[in-house]
Amino acid sequence: MLDSKYVRTNPEEVADKLKKRGYTLDIESIKALEERRRGIQSSTEALQQERNARSKGIGQAKAKGEDIAPLLAEVENLKAQLTDAEAALTEVQSELDAVLAGVPNIPAEEVPDGLSEEDNVEIRRWGEPRAFDFDVKDHVEIGAQLGGLDFEVATKLTGARFAVMRGDIARLHRALIQFMLDVHQNEHGYEEVYVPFIVNKDSLYGTGQLPKFEEDLFKLNDDRDFYLIPTAEVPVTNLLRDEILDAKANLPMKLVCHTPCFRSEAGSHGRDTRGMIRQHQFEKVELVQFVRPEQSDAALDSLLDNAEAILKKLELPFRTVILCGGDIGFSAAKTYDIEVWIPSQAKYREISSCSSFRDFQARRMKARFRNPETNKVELLHTLNGSGLAIGRTLLAVLENYQQADGSVKVPTVLQPYLGGKTQLG
RNA sequence: GGAAGGGUGGCAGAGUGGUCGAAUGCACCGGUCUUGAAAACCGGCGAUGUGCGAGCAUCCGUGGGUUCAAAUCCCACCCCUUCCGCCA
Numbered sequence: 001m002l003d004s005k006y007v008r009t010n011p012e013e014v015a016d017k018l019k020k021r022g023y024t025l026d027i028e029s030i031k032a033l034e035e036r037r038r039g040i041q042s043s044t045e046a047l048q049q050e051r052n053a054r055s056k057g058i059g060q061a062k063a064k065g066e067d068i069a070p071l072l073a074e075v076e077n078l079k080a081q082l083t084d085a086e087a088a089l090t091e092v093q094s095e096l097d098a099v100l101a102g103v104p105n106i107p108a109e110e111v112p113d114g115l116s117e118e119d120n121v122e123i124r125r126w127g128e129p130r131a132f133d134f135d136v137k138d139h140v141e142i143g144a145q146l147g148g149l150d151f152e153v154a155t156k157l158t159g160a161r162f163a164v165m166r167g168d169i170a171r172l173h174r175a176l177i178q179f180m181l182d183v184h185q186n187e188h189g190y191e192e193v194y195v196p197f198i199v200n201k202d203s204l205y206g207t208g209q210l211p212k213f214e215e216d217l218f219k220l221n222d223d224r225d226f227y228l229i230p231t232a233e234v235p236v237t238n239l240l241r242d243e244i245l246d247a248k249a250n251l252p253m254k255l256v257c258h259t260p261c262f263r264s265e266a267g268s269h270g271r272d273t274r275g276m277i278r279q280h281q282f283e284k285v286e287l288v289q290f291v292r293p294e295q296s297d298a299a300l301d302s303l304l305d306n307a308e309a310i311l312k313k314l315e316l317p318f319r320t321v322i323l324c325g326g327d328i329g330f331s332a333a334k335t336y337d338i339e340v341w342i343p344s345q346a347k348y349r350e351i352s353s354c355s356s357f358r359d360f361q362a363r364r365m366k367a368r369f370r371n372p373e374t375n376k377v378e379l380l381h382t383l384n385g386s387g388l389a390i391g392r393t394l395l396a397v398l399e400n401y402q403q404a405d406g407s408v409k410v411p412t413v414l415q416p417y418l419g420g421k422t423q424l425g
Numbered sequence: 426g427g428a429a430g431g432g433u434g435g436c437a438g439a440g441u442g443g444u445c446g447a448a449u450g451c452a453c454c455g456g457u458c459u460u461g462a463a464a465a466c467c468g469g470c471g472a473u474g475u476g477c478g479a480g481c482a483u484c485c486g487u488g489g490g491u492u493c494a495a496a497u498c499c500c501a502c503c504c505c506u507u508c509c510g511c512c513a
Contacts, residue, residue, distance in 0.1 A: 042481095042482095045474095045483090046481090049482070052482090052494085055492095056494080057493095058493055059493090059494070063443075071493075076493085079492090079493075243435090244472085245435080249435090366473095370453080372453085375453070377472070
């Protein structure tokens with residue numbers, strides 16, 4: 001959420017900055033609501049002040065043993081007025097909150113203009129896509145040939161967009177998870193955390209999935225309003241919801257977390273229907289950082305480095321793009337996508353998305369710290385990024401490491417996790 | 426699932442319906458002392474909203490209710506602890 005004071009004192013400026021996203025801020029309705037709020041709030045507070053003063057007077061009179069009956073008569077209709085005023089205030093405030101809760105984050109200065117994926121700007125490439133001297137297969141074919149990657153049986157078990165892995169492929173999948181967790185802990189200074197895969201509405205509101213994007217989520221049939229997590233970002237970031245870290249807290253706080261992710265993919269019908277690019281359930285190793293505001297730009301760069309490091313170690317070619325205004329997510333101020341080379345598509349495809357949310361999520365969550373210099377409470381900045389999406393990494397390994405005979409070499413760094421195996425099949 | 430107790434400031438922990446936004450301790454910030462640090466002592470120190478500001482308002486798990494007045498009384502819900510039962 002944006003700072004409401006900033007939005008209502010500079011609505012034109014905010015609207016202008018949001019244009020980069022292709023978002024139109026309804027300045028007029030915000031101004032009108034704000035004006036109503038101001039009036040109702042001040043009259044309500046005046047009534048409250050009077051009630052408080054009178055009540056105090058009654059208490060004092062009573063303590064002195066005076067007759068309070070006339071005083072009671074004076075306040076008779078105050079109560080009804082207050083009830084009405086408070087109800088009106090609650091209503092206008094929740095209307096205003098609802099409007100503000102639906103306004104996306106302001107893109108960072110350096111975010112390029114543009115309204116779609118086409119306008120994202122490549123900032124670097126690493127590695128050289130391999131030249132194959134045979135016809136490349138896609139991971140579905142490779143998996144079928146090796147045995148152990150089965151989409152059809154998953155359809156029987158559940159439906160479309162699920163996979164079953166067995167044997168070496170299941171083990172390779174698990175190896176990727178262990179490998180990434182180890183690297184981020186041992187080399188990048190993240191602390192591992194394990195969290196619930198089911199969260200409540202408050203958590204989803206905190207990170208910005210609710211109220212606007214409910215259709216992307218799997219909701220449990222349970223009267224407690226529980227949802228399956230779409231990413232570890234939700235539980236991990238919400239660890240600090242409603243918290244004030246004390247002055248000596250050691251920031252930045254860097255956490256790494258492996259979870260499954262569940263996405264309804266509503267609105268993606270027909271897209272990436274083959275293989276494991278786009279599944280309802282996939283594993284992901286997520287990096288989350290909580291930092292002091294002045295550190296957040298540097299933190300995003302380092303988080304991006306940490307994610308790229310995994311691809312470098314796996315020797316998978318990739319490119320990194322900065323998303324344009326029209327393509328960044330609702331809560332993000334700035335996002336880099338890392339795209340890995342997919343031989344069967346002869347394209348780079350997203351494998352990680354690293355974002356800075358600045359204080360947008362922190363404000364929704366009330367995630368704060370006490371600044372030791374000023375001794376004042378300030379909002380933290382939050383960041384996160386995939387480090388990496390496991391299903392897509394598995395896919396990339398299978399395709400990039402495939403051999404003419406249908407076998408697949410095991411990347412050097414993963415061999416220890418596979419009992420020393422150097423190839424599958 | 427049954428029984429009992431409890432949710433109060435960054436933490437711990439008081440609080441007969443009426444100057445209680447809340448004692449006290451710890452932590453934190455400033456200072457005195459000290460070569461320096463520690464200790465000791467003195468002072469300060471909740472959050473949010475609103476206003477230039479003095480201030481005013483709101484907040485004691487959440488939501489309702491009673492009352493002129495609620496941290497305090499009533500109801501519902503959530504969560505925690507202990508005991509019993511069940512259980513991976």
